[in-house]
Amino acid sequence: MKVLVAVKRVIDYNVKVRVKPDNTGVDLANVKMAMNPFCEIAVEEAVRLKEKGVATEIVVVSIGAKACQEQIRTALALGADRGIHIETDEEVQSLEAAKLLKAVVEKEEPKLVILGKQSIDTDNNQTGQMLAALTGMGQGTFASEVVVEGDKVNVTREVDGGLTTVALNLPAVVTTDLRLNEPRYASLPNIMKAKKKPLDGMTPADLGVELAPRLSTLKVEAPASRQAGVKVADVAELVDKLKNEAKVI
C-alpha cells in the first residue's frame, strides 16, 4: 500500500512570532523554520504503518520555496522513501494546496493520504478536508488512532464530546491530531542515507494548477497583551461578576 504524506515548512514552534512593522504579515527574515508539528505526526504514522507491514511505500510531498526541501529531507530521514517538491515562491492558500495535492494523488494513486490537521502558522484546518472533497475520498480528521484493515481504515477522531470512530473505504484522507503518536527523531545514519533518496521537483504549472489566491490579507496585528486580572473576595462576588460583568453565565 502506498501512503502519501504532505508536510509543510513553518516557523519553528519555539520561535516567538513577530508582526512586520508595516502590518502586512509575520516577519520571516532570519527566523528558524521547521516541519509543522502535526505534519511530523503524519510522517510518524506513515512510518509506523510501514514498520507494521501495512504500508509498502511512503511518498512525502511539500509545496513552497526551495527551502522546503529541508523538511522533505527530514521526512526522508524519518523513514519516507521518496520526496516530491512542488516549487513555488507564491503564497499558497488552502484550496490551492488541496488542488496541487489532488494532482499529486491522481499521479501517485496512494491508498492513504495523511496530513496534519492544520499548520501552526495559519491554523486554517482546511487542506485535508478540501482534498477529500476534491478527490471524492472519505475523510477521517483529527485522528487519534488509525487502524488499516484490508480495504478499510478505522479512524478514531477527537471531537468535542470525546471520541468517535469512522470506518472509511480506501483510498482515504486522514488528518492527524496531537495525540496520535509521539514522533521519533531521525538517527544520524538515516539522515545521511536520506540524502541519497530520490526527490522529484515540479511546479504548479507542471501539475496544471494555477495559483490564484482568493483571499487577501488586509492587516496583521499582534494580539493585545494580556491585562492584569482582579481578585475577588468570595464565590458570591465571582458569580456576580461572571453574571453581570462578563455575562458568561
Add this chain to the structure above:
Amino acid sequence: MDTAYFNDTHEQARQTARKFITTHVSPYIEDWEEAGEFPRELYTLAGEAGLLGAGYPESLGGHSEGDIFLKVALSEELMRSTSGGLVAGLGSIDIGLPPVVKWARPDVRDAIAPAVLRGEKIIALAVTEPGGGSDVASLKTRAVRNGDEYVVNGAKTFITSGHRADYYTVAVRTGSEGHGGISLLLIDRDTPGFTRGRKLRKMGWWASDTAELFFEDCRVPANRLIGAENAGFIAIMTNFLSERLMLAIMGYMTAEIALETSIRYCRQREAFGRSISGFQVTRHKLVEMATQVDIAREYTYRCAALMQAGKSPIKQVAMAKNFAAQVCEDVTREAIQLHGGMGYMREAMVERLHRDGKLLSIGGGTTEIMKELISKQMGL
C-alpha cells in the same frame, strides 16, 4: 547560528541531538548529577541515534568519517544537557576508541569497535597515573612481554568512565625511560589482576564516573597491543588534538549557557524598582561575557576548519583550549555574581557550570602544559 562552517546535514543532526537531550536527559539530569552517574542505557540510546558513531568508519558501524564540523555540532548540542560530566562520560568513547580504530589489529578492532559504537560496550582511555599526569613521557605502569602475553603492573587515576568501562586503552611502559618506551594496550574489564578502586568524588563533572585502576600481574594477550611497540607516545599525542578541540567546545558552550541563563535571570530579577538588566553595569557585564564567548567559539571553529582541511593545528588547538577554558571560568564566575545569592545555591544551574568549567583548564593537558606546547611550536 548560521556560519559558513555548517550545512543542512549538520542542522538536521543538531535537531536529533537536541531532541535526544530534551527527551532522554534534561528531565533527569539534576538527579543524575546528585547520584554521581547516569544510566548505562543512555549509551545504547545514543548509539541507536547514531550520536556515538559520528566520525567513525561505516565498516565498523559509524558514519560521517572525517566530518569535523558534524562532531562540533553534536558536541555543542550535547552540552545543552548543562552537565559536563554527562558529556564527558558519553564522550570517553572519543578518547578511548580512536587509537583502537586507527592502530589496533584488524581482528581486535572488528571485535570491539562495533559494540562500542552501538553503545553496548563502554571504552575508556587510561594515561594519567597517581605519580603524574602532565608528564606523559614519565609514566611508570610497566608491561613486560612474556611469551604471548604482556604482564602489566602499575596504577592509573582520574580515569573517566573508569568504573564501568568494558575496555580500557591503557598507556604502559614497554621499553626504556622517556617517550620512546611507551605503548598502548587494550585491556578487558575482566582480565585477572585488573581491579578498580573507589569511585572518586570530584569538584564538578559529578555525573561522570571517575576511577582509579590497579594492575597487579595482569596478563594481557600480546595481540592487544595497539600500534607498534614503543610507538605509543605519538599515538597519545595525536589523540590529544581532537580531545582538546572537544574541551574547547565544552568551554565556550558552558560559558554560552551561563550567559543565556544570566540574561534571562537579569531580565526577570528586580532590584530598586526595575529589572537588573536595566542597570548599565549589568548590561556591560553581559556584553563583556558575550564578547568573550563569541571570540572563543569563532577561534575554535577556525581550529576545526584547519583540522577539516587536513592540517594538524597543535598550537592553535592548544591556544583554543586555553582561551576557552579561561573564558569559561570567567563567564561562569560572573554568571554566579549576576545571580547573587541564588547563584550560590545548588539548585542554580550556573553553580554547576562553574564547578564543571574548572576541569577544562586541567583535563586533556593543563593550561601550563598547553603553554609549554605552544612555546615549543613557536620555537621559543
